Each structure stands twice: as C-alpha cells, then as structure tokens.
Amino acid sequence: MTRSYDAVVIGAGPAGLSAAWRMARRGLDVLVVERSERVGGMSGSFTVGGVSVDFGSHRLHPSISPEILGALRELLGAELQERRRNGRIRLQGRWVAFPLRAADMVSRLPRGFALRASVDAVVSPFRRPRRDSFAEVVRAGLGPTVGEGFYRPYARKIWGVDPEQLHGDLAHRRVSARSPVDVARRVLPGRPRTGAGFYYPKHGFGAICDCLAEAAVTAGAELRLGAELTGIDVTAGEVALDDGSSATGGVVLSTAPLGRTIRRVKPPPARLVDLLGGLEHRSVVLVYLLLAQERYTEFDAHYFPAPDVAMSRLSEPKNYRDGEDPAARTVLCAEIPCWAGDAIWEASPAEAGEIVSGALPDQGLPAVEAVEVQVKRLRDVYPVYRLNYRDHLEPVMSWVAGQDRFVTLGRQGLFVPDNTHHALAMGWEAAECVRPGLPFDKSRWERALDAFSRHVVED
Numbered sequence: 343m344t345r346s347y348d349a350v351v352i353g354a355g356p357a358g359l360s361a362a363w364r365m366a367r368r369g370l371d372v373l374v375v376e377r378s379e380r381v382g383g384m385s386g387s388f389t390v391g392g393v394s395v396d397f398g399s400h401r402l403h404p405s406i407s408p409e410i411l412g413a414l415r416e417l418l419g420a421e422l423q424e425r426r427r428n429g430r431i432r433l434q435g436r437w438v439a440f441p442l443r444a445a446d447m448v449s450r451l452p453r454g455f456a457l458r459a460s461v462d463a464v465v466s467p468f469r470r471p472r473r474d475s476f477a478e479v480v481r482a483g484l485g486p487t488v489g490e491g492f493y494r495p496y497a498r499k500i501w502g503v504d505p506e507q508l509h510g511d512l513a514h515r516r517v518s519a520r521s522p523v524d525v526a527r528r529v530l531p532g533r534p535r536t537g538a539g540f541y542y543p544k545h546g547f548g549a550i551c552d553c554l555a556e557a558a559v560t561a562g563a564e565l566r567l568g569a570e571l572t573g574i575d576v577t578a579g580e581v582a583l584d585d586g587s588s589a590t591g592g593v594v595l596s597t598a599p600l601g602r603t604i605r606r607v608k609p610p611p612a613r614l615v616d617l618l619g620g621l622e623h624r625s626v627v628l629v630y631l632l633l634a635q636e637r638y639t640e641f642d643a644h645y646f647p648a649p650d651v652a653m654s655r656l657s658e659p660k661n662y663r664d665g666e667d668p669a670a671r672t673v674l675c676a677e678i679p680c681w682a683g684d685a686i687w688e689a690s691p692a693e694a695g696e697i698v699s700g701a702l703p704d705q706g707l708p709a710v711e712a713v714e715v716q717v718k719r720l721r722d723v724y725p726v727y728r729l730n731y732r733d734h735l736e737p738v739m740s741w742v743a744g745q746d747r748f749v750t751l752g753r754q755g756l757f758v759p760d761n762t763h764h765a766l767a768m769g770w771e772a773a774e775c776v777r778p779g780l781p782f783d784k785s786r787w788e789r790a791l792d793a794f795s796r797h798v799v800e801d
Contacts, residue, residue, distance in 0.1 A: 343587065347373045347564075349776050350581055350591035352571060355383035356762050357752030358597040359554035360410075360769030365776055366561035373589050374558065374565045375581065377598075381555040381567070384723070385762055387548025390716055391632040392668040394546035397718060398628055398677050399643050399657040401427075401540035402550070403800045406763035410770060411541070417553040421543045423663055431645040432705055433492060440645055441538055458487040475729065476508035480517060493517065496647035499654055500679050501624050501726050512727040515759055516799050544665040550762070571598070573608045579747035582608075593782045595772055597752035597765075599623070599722045604738065614741055620734030621757055624724040627686055629653075629676040629694045632714040637661070638672055644707070645801075651701050652686065653678045674698070674710070682721050691715045725757045743788070746781060756794065764797045 349365055351358045354376035362374045380386055384397045402414075402422075415422055431440040434455050439446040448456060462485025469485070471478035476497055480489040493513075497505040501512075543549035559565055570584035580590045596603045601618040604610070642661040646653055653676040660672045676698040680686035689697070695715035703709050735757055742750050751768045753760050760768075771790040775783040 344580065344590055345373075346590045347371045348592050348778055349373075349595060350375065350579070350589050350593075351595045351597070352581065352603065353383065353597035353752065353754070354378075354381040354551070354555060354565065354567070355597055355752060355754075355765065356385050356551060356554070357755070357765040357769040357772075358595070359551055359558060360766045361595055361751070361773040362563045362565075362769075363554050363558040363561060364770060364773030366558050366563040368773075369562070370776060370778060372558070372563040373591065374555075374563060375569045375571060375583065375589075376565070376567050377570050379568045381565070382548045382551035384720060385547060385551055385765075387546030390630045390673045391671055391714055393632070393660060393671055393673045394548075394665065394667065395630060395659045395673050395675055396547045397720060398626065398675065399655055400547040400762060401542060401662070402547075403761055403763055404539055404541070405800065406541070407767055407770070410763070410766050414541075414550065414553075417557055418543060418549065421545065421549055421553075422541055423544055424539060425542050425662065426539055428641050428661070429643040429645065430641050432648060432651075437644075437706065440643075455487065455491060459485060462487050471510065474510035475506050476510060476513045476727075477505035479510040479513035480505070483513075483517070492647050495649045496654070499647065499649060500724055502679065502681060503726060503728065507729055509727040509729050509731055511732075512759070515797065542662045544663045546659070546663075546665075547762075571603075571606055574603070574606050574748070575608055576745045576748040592747065592778075593776055594748050595776075596748070596750050597755045597769075599754040600738065600750055600757050603750065603755070611741060614738050617734045617737055620728070620731065621738070622726040622728070623722040624726055625680050625682040625687060626720045626723045627678045627680055627689065627694060628718040628720065629678065629691075629698045630716040630718070631674040631676070631695060631698060631710060631712040632716075633672050633674065633710055634670060634713050635672060636670055638674055638708065638710070644705075646705065651705060652697050653701065656698070656702075656707075679724065682719075687719060689717075691717045722754060725759055743784075746784075749775075749782060749787065756791075758794070758797070759799050760794075760797050761799055764794070768794060 348370040349372050351362050351374045354374050362372045365372045387394050387396050429440040430437045434452050436450045438450050469482040471482040480493045494505050572584050573582035579594050580588055582588045601621055604614055638658050643655055643657040645655050655677045657675045660667050678686055694717050695712055699710050751772050752765050775787045
C-alpha cells in the first residue's frame with residue numbers, strides 16, 4: 343500500500359528533523375524515514391557508564407541564526423546551556439589555548455616559530471596561491487610557518503591526502519581565518535574572541551534532535567525508525583522501504599549520504615553512478631574511555647595536529663555542560679580519522695584503547711587506566727575534496743537540480759563539511775520551499791544553495 347504525503351524526508355538528523363518540524367507546523371503532511379532505531383545520526387547521544395556522550399565533539403556555535411536559536415530555546419528551555427570554550431591545541435610540542443589567545447601564543451610557543459609567523463604576516467599581501475590547492479590557499483593566506491606547522495599535518499590527518507592534492511575549496515570552507523589580519527582580530531586583547539562560547543544541552547548534544555523529533559511528531563509528522571530505503575522513483579516522488587511499504591511525497595527531501603541515495607534511484611542513472619566513486623568520505627573511529635574519577639582535566643577538548651599522534655581530538659563530554667552526570671566517573675572520547683576497512687577501522691576496543699591511552703603521557707597529559715572501552719565507527723564523516731572532485735560532484739548536483747520532486751540537503755546530502763547550525767539552516771530553508779499543492783520552490787532553493795556554498799566550518 344502506498345500512502346501520499348506532502349513531503350517525505352529521508353534521514354532524521356538535524357537537517358531532516360528541522361525541515362520536518364517546520365513543515366508539520368504549517369499543517370503539511372510529512373513522513374520522516376530513518377534507517378537507525380534512534381534519531382540524530384552523528385548528532386545523537388548515548389551513554390557510557392551512565393555518562394552521556396556524543397558521536398565525537400559537537401557544539402552549537404554562536405553564529406547560528408538568531409531565529410533558529412530562538413526556536414531551539416523555546417523547545418529546550420533550561421536544557422540548552424550557554425558555555426565558555428576551554429580547549430587546548432598541541433603546537434610545536436607545547437599546549438596553547440584554543441580558541442587562540444595572543445598572550446598565550448607569545449608566552450608558550452617557541453620564539454623562532456612566532457618570529458617566522460610574524461615575518462609571514464608582514465609579507466602576506468604579496469603572496470598568491472600558485473595553484474588552487476588546500477596547501478597553497480593556506481600558504482598564501484596565513485603563511486608557510488602556520489601552514490607547515492599546523493594546517494598541513496592536520497589536513498593530512500583528517501582527510502588522509504597530501505594537502506597539495508586537496509582542492510582549495512576545502513581550505514575556503516574549513517579555515518575560518520583567511521589571513522594574519524583575521525588571526526589578529528581573533529586573538530588580540532580587547533576584541534571579542536570568535537568561537538569563545540557555545541551552546542550545549544545539559545543531557546548531551548543529541549537532545550537537540552530528540553526535541554526536534556518530538557516537536558515534529560507533536561505537530562503531526564510521522565516518524566518511522568529502523569526503516570531502510572530500498573528505492574526512489576524521483577519522477578513520481580515515491581520511496582520504497584525494506585518492509586515492503588512505499589510512500590509518495592509531493593517532494594522527497596534526502597539528507598542521506600549523496601552516493602547512497604543516488605544508488606537507490608530506480609533506475610539508477612548509470613553516468614552518475616560511475617561518478618560517485620570520486621566522492622569519497624574519510625571515516626572516524628571513536629574510542630570512549632570510561633575513567634573512575636571525577637574529571638580527567640579541566641579542559642573540554644584537546645587538539646592534536648601532529649602526525650605522530652593518531653587521534654585528531656580528545657574531548658571530555660562532562661566538561662561541555664553542567665549536567666546530571668554520575669559522580670566519580672568521566673569519559674574521554676578520542677577521534678581517530680581513518681579509511682573504512684584499514685587497520686584503525688578494524689581495531690578491537692582493546693587495541694583502540696591502547697592506541698589512545700598509550701599516546702597521552704607523550705603529549706604531556708595524565709596517564710589513564712580505563713574501566714571500560716567502547717568503540718563506535720562512523721563511515722561517512724569528512725568529505726574528501728581531491729583536486730578533481732568538482733568533475734564528480736557538479737554533474738551529480740546538476741542532475742539533482744533538474745528533478746522536480748527530489749532534493750538533497752544537509753552535510754551528507756550536499757557533500758559538504760558543515761556544522762550542525764548550518765544543517766539546521768538547510769532544513770529550515772528547505773521547509774519554506776515546500777508549498778501545499780504547488781511545486782517545490784526551486785528558485786528560492788537555488789538562492790539558498792548559493793548562500794550555503796559560503797558556509798565556513800567552525801572548530
């Protein structure tokens with residue numbers, strides 16, 4: 343049996359749920375299909391030893407749209423807390439406050455590094471990228487000292503590719519400071535520090551999607567969990583599910599990974615399927631260490647750009663909030679970028695735990711003895727923008743744009759490295775383009791996509 347809806351949303355993460363809630367509030371008949379048994383996707387939460395943890399480190403940044411922030415405050419109430427960031431980054435074998443602070447950088451970094459960076463800043467107006475690569479965009483903008491000392495090794499660690507082989511678009515979307523002047527604006531005393539605060543729910547980041555799902559259902563949306571998509575008829579706006587049922591929408595809004603979604607189209611567009619192989623994602627193994635102590639450190643997150651440390655970030659979720667966590671317990675979450683199927687991906691919890699715990703003393707951090715180790719594997723995390731990625735992505739997105747009843751959005755659906763507040767904005771805008779009894783507002787959506795292309799990720 344096939345039931346008709348005004349819209350069918352694939353994926354119950356931030357983009358999908360915000361779209362569903364906004365549409366349902368306007369009286370539209372909406373179905374949300376989610377393959378997992380829980381909402382949230384990578385923005386969800388769960389518990390380790392009674393401590394609420396996330397799938398990596400997540401924050402709601404203050405650059406979020408005031409309208410969306412206001413709506414979330416109404417939904418979450420006192421659950422949504424405003425916090426000050428308190429992180430550190432390991433540079434030149436030293437710990438430096440992150441977000442960066444001028445006094446801390448001067449007092450902690452080697453003088454030679456600071457001197458070279460200062461010289462780079464003086465001559466920055468005369469530098470130009472020699473090619474449109476990540477490495478060159480960073481070198482021209484911030485200088486070779488910062489590029490080689492931080493961004494180059496960090497980029498190689500995150501994306502698993504030499505930064506010379508990554509497209510410059512990735513630098514424009516992932517490096518918020520474009521020049522030494524931008525850096526100075528962020529770190530000089532007396533100026534508001536960009537990214538110095540954030541919003542976070544006291545019961546974990548997943549509370550955002552939980553409340554959006556509840557609000558959407560309360561407004562009349564239908565939510566099907568554990569429902570695997572098996573096929574999409576983009577012309578008819580019809581989706582088929584693994585339980586044998588199907589649903590038709592005036593429009594299908596997909597937030598699922600772009601490649602997976604296109605491969606479900608019936609019949610699959612052969613020329614596009616061939617291109618999908620060039621749209622790669624870097625994966626992440628998350629290693630959770632349960633410790634029998636109140637706190638590990640006072641810091642919320644530690645960042646590791648150097649190549650001699652497997653993890654890119656170590657966070658302590660308990661320090662992200664003033665929550666109701668059990669006493670004398672805390673959890674560390676280590677993020678280790680990898681390729682799906684490699685040795686890190688296949689590591690057992692004991693092996694992964696040893697990789698993390700063994701690295702900590704060498705980085706000037708306290709040694710740990712974990713009571714329990716859990717591992718989560720996330721396959722599609724960081725989109726890899728190789729030098730030729732546009733040759734693969736642009737024909738696919740052009741085909742999507744030509745469909746009247748099929749739209750992709752969100753981080754996964756648009757193959758972008760955006761933050762949660764960006765994903766929420768995408769869902770918000772997509773909902774406004776769905777009009778009962780009328781075609782999807784493609785003109786408005788095209789303008790929205792243009793705005794989304796200027797998103798810059800905040801770490």
